[in-house]
Amino acid sequence: MQASSRELLKLAVPLVRTHGFTRDALARSVLSLPQPHAEPLSDSAVSALFGSGNAAQKTLINAWLDEGLQTLKTNANGVPMTVSLALHTRLSWNEPVLEHLPEAFALLASPESGIPPLDPLPALKHTARVADEAAYLSKDKAIQLEWHARRASLAMIYGAAELHQLSSPETAHSFLDSLLVTSSKARSALGDVATYGDYVARSWVGLIKSSGVFA
Structure with missing residues (x-):
């Protein structure tokens, strides 16, 4: 099941401590999923989910x-x-x-x-x-x-x-x-x-x- 942008945002919030309020923090959110992705989101995926x-x-x-x-x-x-x-x-x-x-x-x-x-x-x-x-x-x-x-x-x-x-x-x-x-x-x-x-x-x-x- 694909994670929603809302779920990924929640996972990105703790990453602010180490990665700041950045697109990188958003990209790395998928690494914290119960079934994590093998790599962070692409920049185009971050734009599609959260804005350019x-x-x-x-x-x-x-x-x-x-x-x-x-x-x-x-x-x-x-x-x-x-x-x-x-x-x-x-x-x-x-x-x-x-x-x-x-x-x-x-x-x-x-x-x-x-x-x-x-x-x-x-x-x-x-x-x-x-x-x-x-x-x-x-x-x-x-x-x-x-x-x-x-x-x-x-x-x-x-x-x-x-x-x-x-x-x-x-x-x-x-x-x-x-x-x-x-x-x-x-x-x-x-x-x-x-x-x-x-x-x-x-x-x-x-x-x-x-x-x-x-x-």
Whole structure:
């Protein structure tokens, strides 16, 4: 029976640790099947299954992000989930692939032409999804009462911690704790969602430029 692209994507996610968010990781996914192929997929097969050029890599990045959210749900089983635990768990998901994340974020933000200007919407969507899941799993009634404001605050906090993690991995969790302690101040400092969007956009552009992906 031939494996589906969805099955191969799931098998490719663990390969990101050693092969990055690459077409090669996707090609090698068939080597992890219960009845593995003798050799990796051809480049044309990768394109047919996952998209041509950078589209295949973006498919893998999004699959990895989805798996990161699924990890939160798995950890929630039998364990009282708090917002703090959820955000720390998601931050830990990044740790094995930190060296590959700047380029991955750059690819997500890049337009189809591969030429800037960069699009910050993938960053906003990513951090908002983490915030939504953390709030939902925690069943925090206070969050439910002020959903939009609190979600924006949590998304900002997680986004700031994740950006910090890329430059200072060893202090990322303590930095996240400090932001959670002062979350009300962080929210008022950034204001509304529009201001938050501007913050993320500027931060991602700075990160991507420093990564040298578009140098």
